[in-house]
Amino acid sequence: MAVASIKKVEFYVHNSVVEDVLSILQKTGTCEIVSRQDVDEVDSHSTARLQRIDSLLSETRFLLRFFEPFYEDSVPPMARALGERPDFSVEELASLAEKTDLLQLAEHIRTLERRLIEIRSEITQIDSTKAILSHITELPYSLELVSRGTRFVGGFVGMLPVEQIAGWKQAIEKNLGDAGEFFIASYEEKEKEAWVALFCRRDKEQEALDLCSKYGFSRIEIPDTLTESVGEELLRLETRRESLLKEEEKIETQASSEATKWMPTTRALSDYWNILKSKYEVLSNSEFTDKTVIIKSWIPEVAVPKVEEQLKQYRAVMEIAVSDPSPEDEPPTLLVNKGWVLPFETLTKLYGLPKYGELDPSPLLAPFFFVFFGMCLGDGGYGLIMLGFFLFFMKKFKRMPEGVKNFITLFILSGISTIFVGAFTGSWFGDLIDVFGVFKFIRPIKNIPVVLDPMNDPMTVLFISLGLGTIQIFFGLFVAFYDSLRKKDYMGAFADQGGWILFLLGLLLIGGTVSGKLPASLSMPSKATAAAGALVLVLTQGRAKSGVVQKAISGVMSLYNVTSYLGDVLSYSRLLALGLASAAIGSIINMLASLAMGIPFIGWVLALILIFGGHLFSVAVNVLGAFVHSLRLQYVEFFSKFYSGGGKSFAPLTYNTSFVTISETKEA
Numbered sequence: 001m002a003v004a005s006i007k008k009v010e011f012y013v014h015n016s017v018v019e020d021v022l023s024i025l026q027k028t029g030t031c032e033i034v035s036r037q038d039v040d041e042v043d044s045h046s047t048a049r050l051q052r053i054d055s056l057l058s059e060t061r062f063l064l065r066f067f068e069p070f071y072e073d074s075v076p077p078m079a080r081a082l083g084e085r086p087d088f089s090v091e092e093l094a095s096l097a098e099k100t101d102l103l104q105l106a107e108h109i110r111t112l113e114r115r116l117i118e119i120r121s122e123i124t125q126i127d128s129t130k131a132i133l134s135h136i137t138e139l140p141y142s143l144e145l146v147s148r149g150t151r152f153v154g155g156f157v158g159m160l161p162v163e164q165i166a167g168w169k170q171a172i173e174k175n176l177g178d179a180g181e182f183f184i185a186s187y188e189e190k191e192k193e194a195w196v197a198l199f200c201r202r203d204k205e206q207e208a209l210d211l212c213s214k215y216g217f218s219r220i221e222i223p224d225t226l227t228e229s230v231g232e233e234l235l236r237l238e239t240r241r242e243s244l245l246k247e248e249e250k251i252e253t254q255a256s257s258e259a260t261k262w263m264p265t266t267r268a269l270s271d272y273w274n275i276l277k278s279k280y281e282v283l284s285n286s287e288f289t290d291k292t293v294i295i296k297s298w299i300p301e302v303a304v305p306k307v308e309e310q311l312k313q314y315r316a317v318m319e320i321a322v323s324d325p326s327p328e329d330e331p332p333t334l335l336v337n338k339g340w341v342l343p344f345e346t347l348t349k350l351y352g353l354p355k356y357g358e359l360d361p362s363p364l365l366a367p368f369f370f371v372f373f374g375m376c377l378g379d380g381g382y383g384l385i386m387l388g389f390f391l392f393f394m395k396k397f398k399r400m401p402e403g404v405k406n407f408i409t410l411f412i413l414s415g416i417s418t419i420f421v422g423a424f425t426g427s428w429f430g431d432l433i434d435v436f437g438v439f440k441f442i443r444p445i446k447n448i449p450v451v452l453d454p455m456n457d458p459m460t461v462l463f464i465s466l467g468l469g470t471i472q473i474f475f476g477l478f479v480a481f482y483d484s485l486r487k488k489d490y491m492g493a494f495a496d497q498g499g500w501i502l503f504l505l506g507l508l509l510i511g512g513t514v515s516g517k518l519p520a521s522l523s524m525p526s527k528a529t530a531a532a533g534a535l536v537l538v539l540t541q542g543r544a545k546s547g548v549v550q551k552a553i554s555g556v557m558s559l560y561n562v563t564s565y566l567g568d569v570l571s572y573s574r575l576l577a578l579g580l581a582s583a584a585i586g587s588i589i590n591m592l593a594s595l596a597m598g599i600p601f602i603g604w605v606l607a608l609i610l611i612f613g614g615h616l617f618s619v620a621v622n623v624l625g626a627f628v629h630s631l632r633l634q635y636v637e638f639f640s641k642f643y644s645g646g647g648k649s650f651a652p653l654t655y656n657t658s659f660v661t662i663s664e665t666k667e668a
Contacts, residue, residue, distance in 0.1 A: 002341070002360035004334040005301040006650075007322050010294060014317040018293045021318065022279045022653075024310050025295075027090075029654035030303035032332055034296040035285040047284055053277045059106040060270040066109055067259035067266065070252065080659070083399030086264070087663035090655070093272035100265060109258065112251055119248045126241045132157075132220055133230050133237075135195040136185050144227035145199060155199040156209070157220050162187065162194050164215040171211055172198065179204045193218075267659035275655055275662075282653060298331050298650070331356040333647035341366055343410035346403070351635055352645030359483055361643050365634045368472050372633055373414040375465070376626035378454065378579035379586060380422020381429035382619045386415030399661070414627070421579075426450035429615050430586020435594050454579055455587075462576045469572025469637070470508070473565065476641030477501050483642055495540035499533050504565060506530025534559060568637045574629050582622045589614035 009031070013021050025031045075084050088096075133143075136157060146155040160168055165184060172182050180200035187194040196217070200208045209219075226233045287294040299307060304322055311318065325331045333353045335345050337360070344366040354360055377383065390411045394400075400408070422428060426446060433439040433446050454461045477497050484493035509526030512518035518526075542554025589610060596606035639645075655662040 002335055002337045002363060003354060003356065003358065004336045004650075006298050006325060006331040006334065006356060007301050007304055008325050008329065008331075009297050009299045009304065009307070010321040010323075011297070011311075012319040012321070013293045013295060013314070015288075015291055015293060017314050017317050018283065018295075019279075021311060021314060022282055022295075025297075025307070026275070026279055026653045026655065028303070028307055028310055029652050030299055030307060032298040032650055032652050033282045033285070034298065036287050036296075050277065050280045050284060053273050053280065056102060057270065057273045057277065059102050060266055060273065063102075063106055063109060063262065063266045064270065066113055066255070067263045070256040070259040071263045072260075073263075079397065082397040082404060083401060083661065084397065085399075085657075085659060085661045086268070088268055088271075088660045090272075090275065090662060093268055093275070093660070096265065097269055097272055100269060102266075102269060105262060109255075112255055112258070116248065116251055116255075119244050119251070123241060123244050123248075126237050126244075129223060129226070130234060130237055130241075132222070133226075133234055136183075136197065137230050137234075138185055139183055139197060139230050141183075141199070142227060142229050143222060143233055146197060147222040147224045147226050149202070152202055153199055154202055154205050155197060156212070156217075157195070157197045157222055158212070159193045159218045159220065160196045160212075161216045162192055165194060165196070168196075168212070168215040168217070171215070172208075175211055176200055176204055176208060180208060271657040271660050274657070278653060278656065300334055300336075300650075325356070330648065332650040333358075334650035335360050335362065337362055343406045343413055344369060346407045346410055347631060347634065349649075350631075351639065353647035353649055354643070354645060355647040358647065359479065359643065361634075361639065364475070364479060365638060368468075368638065369630055369634055370413060370417045371468065372575060372630040373626050374417030374419075374421035375575045376578040376582075376630055377414075377418040377622055378421050378425060378582050379427045379429065379622075380419045381427075381432070381586075381615070382582065382622065383415045383418030383420075383422055385616075385619050386411060386418060386623065390415065418626075423449045424451050425454055425579075425583075427454075427583050427586065429611075430583060430588075430590050432586070432590050432611070435590045454576070455583055458576060458580060461579065462573060465572045465575035466569055468575070469569045469633075472572075472633070472638055473568055473641065474501065474504070476638050477504075480642035491540070491543075495536060495543070499536035499540060500565075501533070502529055503533025503537060503559075503562070506533055507562070568640075571637055572633065574633070578622070578625055578629055581625075582618070585618045585622070586615065589618060 011021065011025075025033075073080075141155075145153065146157050149155060169182065169184075172180050180198060182199070183197040185195040198208055198212065212219075228236070282295065283293065286296075308320060311320065333356050335348070335353070337345055341363045345362045347365060347369065348354075348360065348362045374383070377386075390408050394405070394408050394412070428446060433443055452460060477500060481493050481497035481501065484490070484497060506526055506529035509518065509522055510530060513520055513523045513526055537558050538552070538555035540555065541558035542551035545551045545554050592614070593607040593610040596610055597603045599606060
């Protein structure tokens with residue numbers, strides 16, 4: 001059911017045409033290559049080409065990284081991700097690669113980058129040095145005495161805890177006497193450390209340092225390039241800094257110019273090398289002999305004739321072997337659905353693709369999700385906002401990828417469903433039309449399709465919600481029944497799904513007759529149906545156990561699982577809860593707006609702000625809730641009856657690009 005039939009296709013290709021064959025396979029985009037298991041032995045020729053391409057891709061990545069902050073892209077990132085990219089043919093990309101000396105460009109850009117790094121590093125160093133010198137501007141000596149010293153005198157600069165200064169001064173005077181001299185920079189009372197300098201004879205340096213360390217002295221190294229007074233050095237550093245900033249600005253201007261010139265080319269070449277890399281990776285992972293390459297692949301059955309037609313010109317130097325997958329094979333899964341199902345494929349892919357040969361749940365969940373989303377959001381005005389927003393999005397980005405387009409279409413359909421539910425329940429932005437007299441003229445039109453008011457008759461909505469849940473659960477059981485029959489698992493079909501269908505159907509009918517909803521004449525048939533189902537379950541559910549007693553106990557205990565079905569049905573009450581929440585929030589917003597209208601002069605302004613802001617917030621929150629809870633009902637309550645997922649997505653060899661669109665199908 002909508003899972004494409006896959007064929008195992010092996011190509012035995014002569015070395016002389018293998019690249020051409022791979023180009024055609026890549027162009028068709030219908031062939032998933034199967035990599036060989038023994039990767040120790042590789043084709044040295046293709047490996048050499050892969051190494052060259054990896055080198056070129058490394059250069060493009062470097063260029064893209066460097067250009068990125070300097071390039072003003074006319075296309076926003078989101079628009080680019082949604083398909084707004086320049087068109088190229090593979091032939092044009094090859095021509096662009098041939099006439100572009102990428103290595104020379106990268107070397108030139110590296111020169112700019114190296115100089116920028118040097119400049120920024122030096123500016124950082126200057127800022128750090130200026131920060132140090134700003135604390136000792138009162139130093140009466142030249143910095144050379146600290147940075148280099150003289151033949152007989154050396155010096156240190158550093159920081160000392162304020163509470164240690166008095167003791168430090170006494171210790172210096174006592175131990176060094178005339179052989180040492182200190183300087184203490186002025187400091188505020190609230191500061192915990194003060195900047196100090198100590199000068200002493202060379203023969204006393206170690207003794208002075210040992211002494212300072214006892215008082216928590218932290219030495220700060222002064223670069224030996226600083227030799228003048230602090231004021232002169234600060235002026236020199238500032239002059240140098242300004243010079244570096246000008247040079248940095250000049251290089252950045254040059255980089256911006258280079259980015260504007262080369263960024264589009266670099267992006268296109270990045271995609272081109274990635275296309276070639278994909279092709280050569282296939283070659284390096286294929287089996288080969290001296291003259292032949294063996295390419296194994298999965299191809300959808302419907303695409304096999306097309307591939308054979310495309311390759312017919314090479315039939316003299318190649319062979320194609322087509323076969324069905326063996327039981328040991330694990331073919332990939334490719335979903336093939338009609339147009340109306342495609343948006344709902346997105347939901348299946350979010351959960352996990354079916355395994356090859358399993359059922360595709362997309363068309364099965366589609367009508368339920370469509371209805372459930374509308375019931376969860378339940379407001380025609382919110383549906384109109386959704387419809388307008390996503391239609392605008394679809395129109396603005398016409399070239400968006402197929403998967404994104406399907407996802408947007410899903411929300412458009414959900415908006416339509418919400419409009420229908422809103423029309424039948426009379427909810428348009430809550431009770432906006434009923435609250436404000438300005439909308440009095442459209443109330444009769446609004447009331448025409450109304451069949452139910454959830455705020456005044458919630459029990460009916462609850463009954464409808466639980467009824468829909470019961471239908472979906474039974475539908476899931478029948479799907480499982482059909483799937484078991486399809487796989488020739490007759491015991492599973494009649495004992496498991498069949499037993500539960502009879503038992504649950506019987507209980508449902510009994511409930512209907514007891515409550516008076518069904519004729520009393522159905523009482524006995526209902527009990528007989530439930531009893532038959534229970535008997536089937538008791539006799540079969542313990543069949544995997546050993547021994548009669550264990551089989552009987554397991555069979556009887558299996559009836560307890562009826563509570564899980566009851567819980568599943570009750571879970572559908574969220575359709576009522578979320579629908580009521582949307583209506584209640586909308587009504588509260590309208591009530592606040594109507595109260596604000598009573599405020600003199602600015603009342604109408606506040607009311608408009610509350611209506612527009614409040615309902616937009618309500619739309620955002622409730623759309624998210626409606627999507628999540630509608631999806632949960634499919635994944636938890638519905639899928640659990642028949643679906644497990646776990647399939648591997650079909651991934652054909654094709655043109656996977658990030659920056660350009662391959663608009664023509666010329667060979668690489």
